[in-house]
Amino acid sequence: MKRIVLCLTAVALLLAVLGPVPAMAGKTVNLTYSIFLPEKHAQAQAAIAWAKEVEKRTNGAVNITIFAGGTLTKGPKVYEGVVSGISDIGNSCFAYTSGRFPVMQAIDLPMGYPNGKVASRVANDFGLKHADQGLKDVKLLYVHAHGPGLLHTQKPVRTLADLKGMKIRSTGFSAEVVSALGGVPVAMGQGDAYEALKTGVVEGTITPIETLKGWKQAEVVNYTTECSAVGYTTAMYVVMNKAKWNSLSPAVQKIMEEVSAEYVDIHGAAWDAADEAGRAFTLEKGNEIIPLSEEENKLWAEKAQPVITKYEESVPNGAVYVQEIRDAIKKAE
Numbered sequence: 001m002k003r004i005v006l007c008l009t010a011v012a013l014l015l016a017v018l019g020p021v022p023a024m025a026g027k028t029v030n031l032t033y034s035i036f037l038p039e040k041h042a043q044a045q046a047a048i049a050w051a052k053e054v055e056k057r058t059n060g061a062v063n064i065t066i067f068a069g070g071t072l073t074k075g076p077k078v079y080e081g082v083v084s085g086i087s088d089i090g091n092s093c094f095a096y097t098s099g100r101f102p103v104m105q106a107i108d109l110p111m112g113y114p115n116g117k118v119a120s121r122v123a124n125d126f127g128l129k130h131a132d133q134g135l136k137d138v139k140l141l142y143v144h145a146h147g148p149g150l151l152h153t154q155k156p157v158r159t160l161a162d163l164k165g166m167k168i169r170s171t172g173f174s175a176e177v178v179s180a181l182g183g184v185p186v187a188m189g190q191g192d193a194y195e196a197l198k199t200g201v202v203e204g205t206i207t208p209i210e211t212l213k214g215w216k217q218a219e220v221v222n223y224t225t226e227c228s229a230v231g232y233t234t235a236m237y238v239v240m241n242k243a244k245w246n247s248l249s250p251a252v253q254k255i256m257e258e259v260s261a262e263y264v265d266i267h268g269a270a271w272d273a274a275d276e277a278g279r280a281f282t283l284e285k286g287n288e289i290i291p292l293s294e295e296e297n298k299l300w301a302e303k304a305q306p307v308i309t310k311y312e313e314s315v316p317n318g319a320v321y322v323q324e325i326r327d328a329i330k331k332a333e
Contacts, residue, residue, distance in 0.1 A: 029248065031064045034087035036075035036096075039068035041214070042270045043144075047091050047238070050263045057255045062248075064089070079239065083137050088244045094235050095172040102314075103133040106321040107145060107235040108173050109311060110304045112228060114333060116271025119145035119233040122328040124264045127235065130321075139245035141238045142260040144267035146208045147275045148231025149174055152221045153204030154197070158290055160299060169193050169205040174232055176307045178206055181230070181300060190215050197221060210274035213281035224282060224289045229301035 033051055037044040051064040073081035078092035094104040107126055113119040127143035157163045164182040175185035186202050190211060196202045197220035205217065212218035238260065283289065292300065312318040
């Protein structure tokens with residue numbers, strides 16, 4: 001009897017030191033994860049690594065099956081797919097369901113994001129703070145965002161006068177930016193951009209520089225204009241079905257939140273690495289990167305301001321959100 005008591009005491013002391021073990025006594029929790037990006041894309045790989053880290057830290061209590069490349073739900077359908085339970089977790093862009101997330105769309109405005117790390121930190125902090133604004137039907141795990149969207153063209157654009165009347169592939173707020181700067185926006189996804197540039201359907205594209213390698217667009221453009229003052233981003237969410245989230249143990253929930261917080265910078269670093277690769281690739285192709293003067297950058301920012309003003313005036317508290325993001329960018333730099 002004394003031996004049994006000693007053994008039980010030793011076990012109790014060990015548990016007190018180690019804390020609660022996240023692995024569940026019952027069945028493993030099986031989750032599905034819909035990712036809109038192709039599996040080999042750096043951001044899809046980061047998302048997959050997040051899932052593997054959750055599995056590892058829960059000691060196998062959670063198993064996540066990945067559906068990349070929109071094989072379970074396409075980009076615009078990912079969010080609704082999570083809400084309805086088609087997938088348990090989803091990764092896509094707020095911009096794909098334009099109008100559904102007016103508060104979150106503030107992140108995508110041409111605020112002059114310097115890089116992916118800053119954009120991801122700002123987007124995540126803003127997203128988590130305002131998750132009750134349109135995201136009540138899911139659990140928001142984290143947000144990340146790409147580096148600054150820049151202008152890539154077939155003929156050099158050194159001033160606004162050079163851009164006037166040029167047909168530029170763009171989407172969402174970036175289309176409004178192109179229009180404000182004097183260009184002609186042409187709505188088109190990345191998948192169609194290469195052929196459109198090659199055949200002259202468009203004369204340029206506004207997009208992160210990573211696409212010059214990732215989508216091989218450096219083969220069909222000749223110049224990149226570093227219009228950093230109007231550098232926009234695209235916020236990408238990772239959300240979970242609310243009922244499924246609520247069914248998890250507090251220990252597993254805590255682990256998922258901890259891993260999510262860590263992966264904001266991992267995604268940001270992946271975006272920046274991809275941008276550097278895109279920059280190197282376009283230079284290898286003999287293309288020119290055109291830096292704008294401080295004066296010209298200021299002029300571009302002034303011309304793009306109506307896009308921000310329109311948002312401020314059309315969304316309740318829009319001006320507050322814009323200022324909040326501006327302050328966050330300065331703090332994160």
